[in-house]
Amino acid sequence: MDLNKNMKKTIIAYFALLALIFTSCKPKQHMVYMSEHNMEQEISQAKFQGLHIQEGDVLLILVSALDEAAVKPFNLNTTNRVGSEAANGVNQYVQPSEYLVNAEGNINFPVLGDVYAKGMTQVQLKQDLESRLKRYLTDPLVTINLKNFNVSILGEVKVPGQKESVSQKLNIFQALSLAGDMTDFGDRKNVKLIRTGDDGAEQVINLDISRSDIVNSPYYYMKQNDVLYVQPDRNKQVQANSNPNRALTFQIIASALGVATLIISLTR
Numbered sequence: 001m002d003l004n005k006n007m008k009k010t011i012i013a014y015f016a017l018l019a020l021i022f023t024s025c026k027p028k029q030h031m032v033y034m035s036e037h038n039m040e041q042e043i044s045q046a047k048f049q050g051l052h053i054q055e056g057d058v059l060l061i062l063v064s065a066l067d068e069a070a071v072k073p074f075n076l077n078t079t080n081r082v083g084s085e086a087a088n089g090v091n092q093y094v095q096p097s098e099y100l101v102n103a104e105g106n107i108n109f110p111v112l113g114d115v116y117a118k119g120m121t122q123v124q125l126k127q128d129l130e131s132r133l134k135r136y137l138t139d140p141l142v143t144i145n146l147k148n149f150n151v152s153i154l155g156e157v158k159v160p161g162q163k164e165s166v167s168q169k170l171n172i173f174q175a176l177s178l179a180g181d182m183t184d185f186g187d188r189k190n191v192k193l194i195r196t197g198d199d200g201a202e203q204v205i206n207l208d209i210s211r212s213d214i215v216n217s218p219y220y221y222m223k224q225n226d227v228l229y230v231q232p233d234r235n236k237q238v239q240a241n242s243n244p245n246r247a248l249t250f251q252i253i254a255s256a257l258g259v260a261t262l263i264i265s266l267t268r
Helices: 002-023 068-074 122-133 172-178 212-216 234-241 246-267
Strands: 058-064 077-080 092-095 097-100 106-109 113-116 141-146 150-155 161-164 186-196 202-207 227-232
Touching: 058 068, 058 092, 058 106, 058 122, 097 106, 113 122, 122 141, 150 172, 172 227
Parallel strands: 150 227
Antiparallel strands: 058 097, 058 141, 077 092, 106 113, 150 161, 186 202, 186 227
């Protein structure tokens, strides 16, 4: 009789332990983007105001004007055409030239020398160069593109790594799509954005992309060299910090329960 009581107490203890283990895993919440919203608040989407040029950026710049001969000294990549176009008198082909923004924030431009570019938008630099070139050219036209628009996406995403975007107007959801979206373990309420400011200092911003007003955030649009880190949610953290032989532990407990049940049935 005492043996039966002890066995029953043991069985109850095992079931209590299993209940504690399984209830320690919290159900997943906030699995949907922009699921939290305030219907009384009107949300206006953030405006894309253009990227600011940073140290280390590579700019593709092309200068054009009516006088092709006068323009030639301001373009580094001028090559001869061949074939039918050359036969028709079109002898030159001009490609955008690459300019590195150095540690002082300058680009070294032909004839003009050092031109400060850091912190400017592409439109501002375009206007500055066109103003300087008017000394040498009639109605100069400058075209500027950023060659190295890259962002890094790490953590709980399906394809982490550095991603290149063909468009400079890239919002946070488009950036996540480049990484194959978040995994089921990604914490949508705590996404970290690491960004280098115009002063060179790094900022770490916590973003909650489960809220619909994320589209009104000044950090809604990505900048070149941004880093997005998606933290694991509580379930993943518990799993990572638990015993690596957790599955084996469950098997042992289940086996023990089976043996205990058999013993009780035999001692009745």
